[in-house]
Amino acid sequence: MKTLAMILTLITAVAVNSQTSYEKGMKKAFELWGDKKPDEAINLFERIARAEKENWLPFYYAGQVHIITTFGLKDATEIETRLKKAQDFLNEAKTFSKDNAEILIMEAMLNTAYVVYNPSVYGMTHSAKVEELYQKAKALEPKNPRAMLYHAEWKMGGAKFWGKDPKAFCPEIEKAILYFENETKRDIPFYPKWGLDQVERIQQNCK
Template identity: 50%
Template sequence: MKQLFIIVALLISVATTAQTNYEKGMQKAFELWGENKPEEAANMFERIASAEPDNWLPPYWAAQINIVTSFGEQDKDKLAAKLKKGQDLLNDATAISKNNPEIMVMQALLHTAWIASDGATYGITLSPKVVELYAKAEVLAPENPRVVASKAEWNIGSAQYFGQDTAPFCKDLERALELFAKFKPETQFHPKWGKDRVEQLLESCKK
């Protein structure tokens, strides 16, 4: 019986150590990102993803860094490389967690990055996919603030492009802000971003 307790204690110790290593790695990756070292942060998230093959969060965050840093990239080769890497990482995340609205939002953002880089080339083919992704994500998670906010921002951009009224979508942003106030991520590493962006967009709505 004593040996059994020792074995159980060892197993718990190993599990705790593994969890701690994951947490330390994730925290370090976020710190690097916060220190404006996106490439180092993305590389660390990728290393964690290799060690955590059943966890969608590390590839999700690595993908987000590649996608976000692609906006405004003038070098077409660098932009394409970032978005290809981002797509590969999102594919990995999706394989782990299917029908995940957070991943759908990020996939829509990746498509948006392509459209922003060259609307004439990618707008016709990717815009419907963005609309479809947001619609599907909204069905799955109607109270998710990132789903509501990201869809609203897309709709505002589309309305501005076609010279339409953006007021209805500004109301969606107000709803998203309310949802952010109530939102609690599942863990400290789950997505919780977006509130600052909503506040920024709402300021634009007032102009």
């Protein structure tokens, strides 16, 4: 038993040591975000991005943390500051990865955050941007599950606002579920895979 324990310890040590500094850093940043330390996560993602030079993913996630964090805030100054910083990060991500559906989806979420935060100010100007960004993302990747799911949620919100039935977009959620099951980029380290856990919440609009 002692021998087996030693072997397992050695295997674990080798596995940890075989990780690159990039992989270790990214995992740590996600852990910080999961531990509700968004600013520490953002700072680490940014440091990784500066070190990696031409990798769009750390910039993408730094932007995402800022965007997601705003949905739980009430302070207008902090919301505006975070959304502007998020856009800066996404702009940097685009310099290394043009015509990227995932970045377009995140930009759509950023503009959605503006509308949610202050619809009277941003509703007219940013709603069209949201629709345009989702359309571009779906043109690039018609079977992207995040584009399909969150575009459906956006259109459901619009339907409710105009007094129409949001259930009209429920078939798109079913498509998104199928697309999640058949994603082809699952094996790329840290490639965006999020969203499936939000299906049930969005499907509440179908009841």
